[in-house]
Amino acid sequence: MATKIYSCSFSGLECQIVEVEADISNGLPSFHIVGLGDISVQESKERVRLSIKNSGMHFPLTRKTINLAPAELRKQGALFDLPIALSILIASKQVSPDRLEKALIVGELSLDGRVKKISGALPIAQAAKEAGFTKVFLPSENSKEAAFIAGISVYPLESLSQLIDHCQNNIDILPQPKTRIIKVESDSDHFSGIFGLELAKRALTIAAVGGHNALLSGSPGCGKTVISRAFRSILPPMSEREIIETTKIFSIAGLLNEEFPFVTRRPFRELHHTASISSVIGGGSQPKPGEISLAHNGVVFFDEIAEFPKALLESLRQPLEDKFIHINRAKSSLKFPSNFSLIATMNPCPCGYHGDKKVKCICTDHQVKQYQKKLSGPLLDRFDIFLDIIKSPIKDLFEKSRAQGQNLKSKVSSAQKIQLQRGARNSDLSIKQIKEFCRLDQKSQTILNQATRNLHLSTRAYFKTIRIARSIADLEQSPAIQLEHITEAIQYRQR
Helix, strand or coil: CEEEEEEEEEECCEEEEEEEECCCCCCEEEEEEEECCCCCHHHHHHHHHHHHCHHHHHHHHCCEEEEEEECCCCCCCCHHHHHHHHHHHHHHHCCHHHHHHCCEEEECCCCCEEEECCCCCHHHHHHHHHHHCCEEEEEHHHHHHHCCCCCCEEEEEEEEEHHHHHHCCCCCCCCCCCCCCCCCCCCHHHHHHHCCHHHHHHHHHHHHHHCCCCEEECCCCHHHHHHHHHHHHHHHCCCCCHHHHHHHHHHHCCCCCCCCCCCCCEEEEEEECCCCCHHHHEECCCCECCCCHHHCCEEEECCCCHHHCCCHHHCCHHHHCCEEEECCCHHHHHEEEEECEEEEEECCCCCCCCCCCCCCCCEEEEEEEEEEHHCCHHHHCCCCCCEECCCCHHHHHCCCCCCCCCHHHHHHHHHHHHHHHHCCCCCCCCCHHHHCCCCCCCCHHHHHHHHHHHHCHHHHHHHHHHHHHHHHHHHHCCCCCCHHHHHHHCCCCCC
């Protein structure tokens, strides 16, 4: 008679319950796994056989068949090792299934029977709860991460023999205590250590408030890279919802560890210009989240964005607009969230000194135009803030910065609380929300309409300007958008 226990498989961020059925019958010794498992699933045969043997149990020398249902769902990864081994032991009547009622089991096995860490423990525990399970058995290294999910007991496992002893009532595996998210504070405000660049600090503070995209242009050595990297120190703290969303992505990617099972700081992903499209967007033979998904609720930083391949930059247009990315394959279509802020820097020309008042540019007009054309109009239109960085005089580097003594992070956090009451970051406000929360008086509306004509702003840029003005108003703790807020926002739209 076939036995059945339950495991889980995930595709993208979505998990689906998998039934692991085992049947042992008379016949020549054989071991078959059916149910559309990939190579890693088929290779589990040897891991399971040796794990059972090295755990002091008998591996049946008969015909063994494992079915992973539903059959049309493609299974991948080694997380089925433990349920397959346990189903064989139950089918051969070496282990009783009485203590596994309403239990979901996942885990990779080593040859000596130890249970190894897996990816995706948090979404698996959440899927188990939603499917009506009350217990989850998984590797001890993943237990803190999974134990955050309320309403389900998480049992940490060190080895297959430990689970066998638990099923035979020789020992009791105690559930993992419920995990509480401990938020790790970010570093102190690095902006106060940067001298000069006051306009850039102001613009990036506004970008941090509303989650806006910013493009910084300037000659080499003007400080655009330094101030962009300091941007992470003033980002507002993550809400619990954002922590769970981001942690699920890192969990699927296998980037969590036992010491820090949650992502409590906003991600800041700095990319090199040699990065491939699949590493940035996501994908691969077994699709995984890319850098823009790992930066969900955080920041992606492109230093010298014009040096990146044009195809890669154009692939950013859809996720910047829709806040998610579809990874389409012949047999699957996965959806990963990618709501991030894009911070980018670039030189104005190949030599870097076009427009510089002190160093002469050696590039021809054609070279300058070709260099600047690497960023297409549609991609530029997705930036909220454009900023030309002017190199500060040497004498100003030793003067006290006007930003010193100002706790920019607390100001940004206060402005974020105002946005949370509306239900969305300013950069994510819909047209309906803009009409409700971003009303302009007659004079401000006239100025914006005039700027739209003079600067040839698109409809997208028009609404981005209003969103920026809303962020400026929130930073100033103003309930309504004032004329000075809209005029400052217009300045950041000039390329």
